[in-house]
Amino acid sequence: MNSSENPRRFSDGTSSEGIRELDSQGAADRLKSQSDAAIAATLAELGPGHAIDILGKFSAERRARIAAATASGEGEQWLKDWHYPEGSVGRLMEISPAQFRPQTPVSQVIEAMREIVRQQLVTYVFATDADGRLAGIVTFRELLFAQPGQRLEEVMVREPFFLRPETSLVDAMREVVTRHYPVYPVCDNNGRLIGKVRGQVLFEQQAFEISAQAGSMVGVEKEERTSTPWQRALKFRHPWLQLNLLTAFVAASVVGIFQDTVNHIVLLAVFLPVLSGQCSNAGCQALAVTLRGMTLNELGAGVGRDLMLKEAWLGFLNGLLVGFVASIGMFTIAHLQQNPHALALAAITLFAMAVSSVASGIAGAAVPLGLKRLGADPAMASSIFLTTATDVVSMGLFLGTASWLIP
Secondary structure (H helix, E strand, O other): OOOOOOOOEOOOOOEHHHHHOOOHHHHHHHHOOOOHHHHHHHHHHHOHHHHHHHHOOOOHHHHHHHHHOOOOOHHHHHHHHOOOOOOEHHHHOEOOOOEEOOOOEHHHHHHHHHHHHHHOOOOEEEEEOOOOEEEEEEEHHHHHHOOOOOEHHHHOEEOOOOEOOOOEHHHHHHHHOOOOOOEEEEEOOOOEEEEEEEHHHHHHHHHHHHHHHHHHHOOOOOOOOOOOOHHHHHHHHHHHHHHHHHHHHHHHHHHHHOHHHHHHOOHHHHHHHHHHHHHHHHHHHHHHHHHHHHHOOOOOOOHHHHHHHHHHHHHHHHHHHHHHHHHHHHHHHHHHOOOOOHHHHHHHHHHHHHHHHHHHHHHHHHHHHHHHHOOOOOOOOHHHHHHHHHHHHHHHHHHHHHHHHOO
């Protein structure tokens, strides 16, 4: 049965499709009043990744009861998967009931599969040895065309490709991108089959991770959805806004240091947002490229340093080009205001824009690299830290140079 066409509904009007759209805590809150069996059936429709996230919000006692209430034993697998790191293949594993010895006759396998296929879709039959190590794979279609007297080892694909449960989604996607198999076996370090993961589930989870990256840059939690209640959304977002306010005070303090210069040449205040906006955007470009490189695992040993040098050079070139246009604007406005320092202000604008863009490029690459080295999510609030760095450098350099060169 397709759950999307026939979603499960509860007495309060909640449907399984509605649960799918909620964050894990919101889904758990919505489901907690339902019976263990109803919750188990709903989670089974959502897929292992989302099911495990929601299951983790319940108490240990109720988590065990819900897992025990699953119709086909999925709950036991969920409890095992829950111990693997977030963002790993292990979190997406499903049970693999279609396991037989390589010496098993095809006729016996087909007979044993009759009951299994009534409960779930079977794509592959797995051949495992006495120790549970994966020996081969047989597609269900090939199994039907084989002779009844043949054994699995005669028709199976030997030494099949498999994933490990600790493998991150990014690394797993890189391994499977050229294979496009509907199902991938998952084995431990000794080659023992411990589960399977569907290719569709891998791609869906990775798509979700990528979609959450843009929000993470500005302090939006990965769990937040459009249907997340405002109370929880406030809890997710507000701490990062307080952090942003603190960093904004840091940038504002730089302007305060040069208050006398701003009072003396008011035109400088007009160009502060121009300088800040351009440098922040240059830094965000470098940040986006760096995060993309991390997602695709392109940043190996020594690449980070080369990337920062490249972004510094790009920042300098872009800063010169943009700064030239900005300096013309500064000169024109200053000349119309009959400011005697029009030419000096134009040169200061060009210099500050070029050097600040260099710093922005370096910061755009350094911030996510530094967060990753500290063990934090490279994307989480990276835009907040980047904006602070670019504002402090650009404003400080612009006002400091003007204070030094113009009496």
